[in-house]
Amino acid sequence: MAAETPVRTLIAPAEMTRRTGRFLYRFVLVATLTGFTIAFVFPLYWMTTGAVKSSSELADPNPTLFPESWHPESYTEAWTNVGLGQFFLNTLVLALGAWLTQILVDVSAAYALSKLRPLLGNVVLGMMLATLMLPVSALLVPTYLTVVDVPLLHVNLINTPFAIWLPAAANAFNIFILKRFFDQIPAELLDSARIDGAGTLRVLVSVVLPLSRPVLAVVSIFAVVGVWKDFLWPMLVLPDEAKQPITVALNRLSEFMPANQLLAGMVMASIPLLVLFLIFQRHIIAGLTAGSLKG
Amino acid sequence: MPPSAPRPPAGARTGARAGNSRLRRAVRENLVAYLFLAAGVLCFALFSWYPIVRGVLLGFQQVTFAEPARWVGLDNFRRLFEDPLFLTAWQNTGHFTLLALVFGFAAPFATAVVLNELRHGRPYLRMTVYLPVMLPPIVTMLLWRWFYDPGPGLFNSALEVFHLPAQQWLESENLAMVSLVLVSTWANMGTTTLIYLAALGGIPGELYEAAELDGASIRQRLWHVTIPQMRFILMITLLLQVIGTMQVFVEPFVLTGGGPDDATVTVLLLLYRYAFVYNDFGLASAMSTLLFVVLGLFSVVYLRLTRSKG
Secondary structure: OOOOOOOOOOOOHHHHHOHHHHHHHHHHHHHHHHHHHHHHHHHHHHHHHHOOOOHHHHHOOOOOOOOOOOOOHHHHHHHHOOOHHHHHHHHHHHHHHHHHHHHHHHHHHHHHHHHHOOOOHHHHHHHHHHHHHOOHHHHHHHHHHHHHOOOOOOOOOOOOOHHHHHHHHOOHHHHHHHHHHHHOOOHHHHHHHHHOOOOHHHHHHHHHHHHOHHHHHHHHHHHHHHHHHOOHHHHHHOOOHHHOOHHHHHHHHOOOOOHHHHHHHHHHHHHHHHHHHHHHHHHHHHHHHHHOOOO | OOOOOOOOOOOOOOHHHHHHHHHHHHHHHHHHHHHHHHHHHHHHHHHHHHHHHHHHHHOOEEOOOOOOOEEOOOHHHHHHHHOHHHHHHHHHHHHHHHHHHHHHHHHHHHHHHHHHHOOOOHHHHHHHHHHHHHOOHHHHHHHHHHHHOOOOOHHHHHHHHOOOOOOOOOOOOOOHHHHHHHHHHHHHHHHHHHHHHHHHHOOOHHHHHHHHHOOOOHHHHHHHHHHHHHHHHHHHHHHHHHHHHOOOOHHHHHHHOOOOOOOOOOHHHHHHHHHHHOOOHHHHHHHHHHHHHHHHHHHHHHHHHHHHHO
16 A cells, blocks of 8 residues: 655654654554454454354354355345345335436526526525425325325325435435536536527536536435445335345344344345445545535 | 626616616516525425424424314413323433433543544444444344343343343333433444534644643643533534433334333323323423423523523
């Protein structure tokens, strides 16, 4: 790992190069590296290898650092016999659908608010942003009752993926960061596209969206991650066991499944997000700091 | 900014006709704009704005699936206060929030300050501290339930290596809440750490240089430069953390189910039971209204206090 370009921080470069400074620095560095590895990487190692241990090895009160005997079949058993494969695919459908709905709904809303600027647009935006102030749990019961019987339409969304997708689209944070990004796109660019004969939708698709790749990446990642991690809401609105995502299924089955298969299921539920993180680290961290308010 | 006025067409139209077409064009542009906005507004109306209003009303109603909602005034609130678990739940939640502040506020700040000083391995450390955030919370809880297991659990095995007595992590009334806070801190500190790290990177180096010239020690620089510079972000994360931890649910739901002896029944766990175990949506809504009022009051008081100090 290469050293980063030094920027003046709390500790002066001179203090670092003194003998005690160098010693202390090395000590802290080694302590942090081992501490972090034990605290944050080791549990993942423990989970992944636990899944390939035999049941008797798992139940032994003296844990083994390396599996004595390898049983990778617990992964395939969990996938097929317990049916985690189905639950995994359910999650995939829920996450991709939520991603698509959020992109379609929130991008077009942000485009309207940023570039088309309808009358009362700022009022609508304000009402959307106001929902960010509300604790999520305050809306749990009324939103659930709304999903059971959608007003005006009188349809019941329980056990349908729409119960996940549609509430997810009402995402003020997405609209806010999308709008803020669209605001930076110069109006001249849009005007010149208009002069070339592009309609409103065409301007969005061929001018605005290609310029917005970074913010679209952030919104997409957070959409998928959010639905993938969710537990309480899908547990409430998808009581039909065959339709549940893997998070809900794992909790329900955790009492009955053999320990190694449960661990295998936990690994499966985590892998997509961990892979996503390893690929899109930069975008995720950028999104984090975009979300935090800057003073 | 006002909506951009449509430009008059390049032709030589004048007078009333021009005014008329300008109006028509403005109407059309607004129509198009609202067409793009429609899906968003509809989603918000159905799943956000309407539930907000309804949530407040529900607190004063008796709701069953069988018959239409009936107004019962303050009856739900009276029943809440009569429930002996109500006070326990608030106490437990307060306990959790306080403990979570002690761990969850100090740990990410210290971590970020240390990471910001390190010249090696920072990408690795930044990545590892965020790994737990990417795990689905249910996986984190099941994983820690296994670590806490009194039999083959990792924690008691580790204690045994150091000849320390085994602990009843989740089964002891004194320790259960601490165990929940530990998981919660482990799972969530990555986010705050990275936010702090970004903020630390924005502190101008000259401030440290100037303090150093004035003879300030490292500790004094931390106290007089770093912390004041981070004041705003620290204030906001404290506020958000209190609001977040007051709504703790998954930890007690999966790890303890509220036990032992109701020691980890939290406000949201009780709310969940009211609504989805007893199907008493009115009672649950009264509870969420109270939670909302408490959190709102806290935010207002907190912002007042911190603003008047600055």
